[in-house]
Structures are given as structure tokens and as C-alpha cells.
Amino acid sequence: MDGMSLTRRTFVRLAGAAAACAALGGAGFSLSGCAPQGDVLRIGTKIDVPGFGFQNPETGSVEGLEVDVARELAARLKGDPNALETVGVNVTTRGAMIDNGTLDATLATFTITDVRKKTYDFSRPYYIDHIGVLVKKDSGITDFAGLDGKTVGVALSATTKDKLGEAAKEIGITLKFAEYATYPEIKIALVAGRVDAFSVDSSILLGYQDDTTYLLPTQFAPQEYGVATKKGGAYSKPIDDAIAAMDADGTLRSLKERWGLSLTTEADVEAEEAAGGTGLGAGDPADDGSEGGAS
The missing domain is CATH 3.40.190.10 (Periplasmic binding protein-like II)
Structure with a gap:
């Protein structure tokens, strides 16, 4: 890869x-x-x-x-x-x-x-997922607000850029974006320091996470494949x-x-949205702290 x-x-x-x-x-x-x-x-x-x-x-x-x-x-x-x-x-x-x-x-x-x-x-x-954000552990970024003024690597033609832009406006921060044709290119850009974060759907990010990176706890916008x-x-x-x-x-x-x-279903998403939540529901791999958080 x-x-x-x-x-x-x-x-x-x-x-x-x-x-x-x-x-x-x-x-x-x-x-x-x-x-x-x-x-x-x-x-x-x-x-x-x-x-x-x-x-x-x-x-x-x-x-x-x-x-x-x-x-x-x-x-x-x-x-x-x-x-x-x-x-x-x-x-x-x-x-x-x-x-x-x-x-x-x-x-x-x-x-x-x-x-x-x-x-x-x-x-x-x-399949149903949510947008996530992967950063380097040594970046000092621990939440979405910490991305203010930073550059986020996203995939060309993906929904990620618009969704993150909307979320940034809601909390009053500004993001820059760099678009790439493939996910490995974004991961390489993150490792090389050309971008400050790598954003795509959370389940995809879990495949690119390693000991040097951290998946931010904030998730955005259910994504239905x-x-x-x-x-x-x-x-x-x-x-x-x-x-x-x-x-x-x-x-x-x-x-x-x-x-x-x-294992999230449409019913799970509807129930969590009705309750004011944004999580993925029970059974999601991001619930496993060893995979989804800083370890």
C-alpha cells in the first residue's frame, strides 16, 4: 500500500x-x-x-x-x-x-x-457509518475544535469536505482542505505532515489507524452506502x-x-438522532477503546 x-x-x-x-x-x-x-x-x-x-x-x-x-x-x-x-x-x-x-x-x-x-x-x-477524523498523536489535536485553521485531507468527490465544513461553521472554526484520489495518498500526506488530519468514514479510518495516530471522538453525519x-x-x-x-x-x-x-442499522441511527445523539450504536468497532481511541 x-x-x-x-x-x-x-x-x-x-x-x-x-x-x-x-x-x-x-x-x-x-x-x-x-x-x-x-x-x-x-x-x-x-x-x-x-x-x-x-x-x-x-x-x-x-x-x-x-x-x-x-x-x-x-x-x-x-x-x-x-x-x-x-x-x-x-x-x-x-x-x-x-x-x-x-x-x-x-x-x-x-x-x-x-x-x-x-x-x-x-x-x-x-452499510451505515459516520464521518471521522484521524490525527497524529503528537499533533496536540484532541478534539474537533483543535482543527481550527488546520488542513484536512479528504477524498476527491466525497461528501466529507462539505459535511466537515458545515460542522466547522456551527462551532465557529475554519478548516482548509486538500483533496486526494486515494486513501493511501491521504495517509501518506498525514504521516509526512502535508495535512494535519485525514477524514473519511470512521470504519475506513480504523483500517489506517496505527500506533502514531488517534481517531478523534467526535463523529459527524451518518453515511449510508x-x-x-x-x-x-x-x-x-x-x-x-x-x-x-x-x-x-x-x-x-x-x-x-x-x-x-x-452493525449499525437505519433504526439505530433514527433512534439515536431522536434522542439527540450522534453515536454509531451498540456493536460498532469504534466502541472498542483499543481500536478507536488513543492507546
């Missing part, structure tokens, strides 16, 4: 991937009779996000929750988890490759927003139906547990 060392948590996730692949495709029911024709399902995934879509440096294969969900979609829509072609994408290519017909869908930590829904169809959420497809495309409804079935039969929860990711 461009010289970035892997955390213990990442290695644990990678070790579980082989067993994950063997187990997929057996649960639930098949939607293959409703699926569009074609030999394989072409899905874009990240390759630089531990736990979601990450290229194992030892095997070269891409592993994580979103790869497993893609295999499950292939099993349910095509009748075979191996009827799948995955392509590595980033924040600048995941939409463009749907637009030009290279991909049928993307499973790439793609947050559902009203603006994006004007361009793409999204399935119901398969959906499978993106072409607007009005033939795969939009079948994929949404399959995600609904995976949620109902426990497949999604099982896959999240396998990768040590948040």
Missing part, C-alpha cells in the same frame, strides 16, 4: 477472507430469474480500503465486505458467486465506469445523497431486491461481523 504499514486489525481481516469466499452463495433465495441477461455481473470495488475492498499484498486478491457482497449478488442474480467480474475503482472512476457501460454496478463505499440520486440509482443501504447502478438501468431493481433479501435473512449482518465492521 505505497509503503503504508498494515495494522494488526487489517491482518486479522485478511486472514478471514479465504473462509469468507467459501461460505458465500449458499444463503437465501435466488433472484436469477429476474436478473438481466449476461454471463457475469461486472462490479467496481475499492482496492485501498481495509475491510471493504482491499488488495491483499500477499495474494494480490481484493478482499472485504463489499467484495463478499458482490459475490453474494452474483450468486443471487446469476446463480453462481463466481459469475462475477470485479474492477478496482476509486472516488473519481466509480461513477464514470457506470456512465460509460464498463460496469453494471459499483460497491465502493459510495454514500447515498439526494444529489447523487439524480445521476444514479442506489440500492437501499447495505448503497450499490450504485445506471439510472433506470436493468440491474437497479434486482440488486435492490437482493440487498433487501440479504438484510432480511441475516447475510449482511454475518458479513459485517466477519470483517469486524459496524
